[in-house]
Amino acid sequence: MDPKEILKLEYTALNIRRNILRLIRAGESGHVGGALSSVEIVTALYFNLLNIDPGNPKWPQRDRFVLSAGHKCLVLYAALAERGFFDKSVLDTYGALDSRIPGHPNMHKLPGVETNTGALGHGLSIAGGMAIGLRLDRSPAKVYVLMGDGELAEGSNWEAASAAAMHKLDNLVVFVDRNRLQISGPTLEVMSYEPLDERWRSFGWRVRIIDGHDLELIISTVNETPFEKGKPSVIIADTIKSKGLSFAEGKVSYHYWKANPGEMEQAEHDLNNIEKQLKAKMERFGL
Ligand SMILES: Cc1ncc(C[n+]2csc(CCOP(=O)(O)OP(=O)(O)O)c2C)c(N)n1
Numbered sequence: 546m547d548p549k550e551i552l553k554l555e556y557t558a559l560n561i562r563r564n565i566l567r568l569i570r571a572g573e574s575g576h577v578g579g580a581l582s583s584v585e586i587v588t589a590l591y592f593n594l595l596n597i598d599p600g601n602p603k604w605p606q607r608d609r610f611v612l613s614a615g616h617k618c619l620v621l622y623a624a625l626a627e628r629g630f631f632d633k634s635v636l637d638t639y640g641a642l643d644s645r646i647p648g649h650p651n652m653h654k655l656p657g658v659e660t661n662t663g664a665l666g667h668g669l670s671i672a673g674g675m676a677i678g679l680r681l682d683r684s685p686a687k688v689y690v691l692m693g694d695g696e697l698a699e700g701s702n703w704e705a706a707s708a709a710a711m712h713k714l715d716n717l718v719v720f721v722d723r724n725r726l727q728i729s730g731p732t733l734e735v736m737s738y739e740p741l742d743e744r745w746r747s748f749g750w751r752v753r754i755i756d757g758h759d760l761e762l763i764i765s766t767v768n769e770t771p772f773e774k775g776k777p778s779v780i781i782a783d784t785i786k787s788k789g790l791s792f793a794e795g796k797v798s799y800h801y802w803k804a805n806p807g808e809m810e811q812a813e814h815d816l817n818n819i820e821k822q823l824k825a826k827m828e829r830f831g832l
């Protein structure tokens with residue numbers, strides 16, 4: 546990929562992290578950890594991979610994105626706003642009564658949200674149905690799903706995974722955001738499905754494991770899907786929970802963050818530092 550294109554995407558990822566902070570500032574709290582770990586996945590999807598039209602969010606030929614781990618909604622709102630699905634001022638209503646961007650996504654309130662999620666373990670079933678529907682329509686569109694690694698503890702996922710393989714849904718691509726933490730501790734200790742690659746393979750899927758913060762790798766991996774014709778694809782993305790916030794990275798206590806002013810200041814400082822690094826990179830490329 547052209548390094549300029551990647552740099553542009555890195556800036557977009559930074560803007561999305563800034564939008565997430567804006568949401569937290571408005572709502573005074575939120576599920577920040579899992580939102581920040583999936584910023585690069587969601588950036589790659591909304592700014593490179595998905596065939597979508599923000600001006601026509603219900604366009605029948607669009608690719609679908611299902612945020613199965615609905616508590617990660619801050620990253621979805623941040624990306625949809627950045628992509629122009631709605632005005633960024635809506636981000637300032639997070640936490641308000643009757644907001645269009647509630648604590649879990651609601652397809653009836655916000656354009657671009659494909660389905661309601663929040664109760665973990667349902668997105669893959671819904672996405673499987675979408676993938677079958679698109680195939681019946683002979684549509685070239687694909688269905689992408691973002692799941693959490695802790696979410697995989699829900700048994701319904703494995704029923705859906707079996708069904709997707711049986712129905713040969715090679716228009717279905719799942720990301721597992723493997724940040725190795727869930728709400729109450731390390732995924733390995735709370736309810737482990739490791740080794741994840743073997744587990745998915747045994748359910749009839751084809752699997753890749755990648756660095757989930759490497760935008761170029763995310764894009765090239767998705768561009769290789771389906772990894773095998775007639776099989777659904779899963780990308781296990783290794784990530785860091787709360788990525789970008791120095792004081793919160795990899796800490797389970799930031800699954801849900803009630804921000805105090807000192808932390809918010811530090812968070813802004815951390816994101817400014819990322820911007821400085823990107824600017825230095827720009828200069829190196831002579832841009
Ligand atoms: C059915 C159901 N059970 C429990 C919860 C409460 N819950 C919200 S987030 C979460 C942990 C999810 O962990 P993971 O999927 O790893 O998400 P991430 O680390 O990306 O935040 C739990 C148990 C829920 N939302 N739905």
Ligand SMILES: [Mg+2]
Nearest residue numbers: 694695726727
């Ligand atoms: Mg997790």
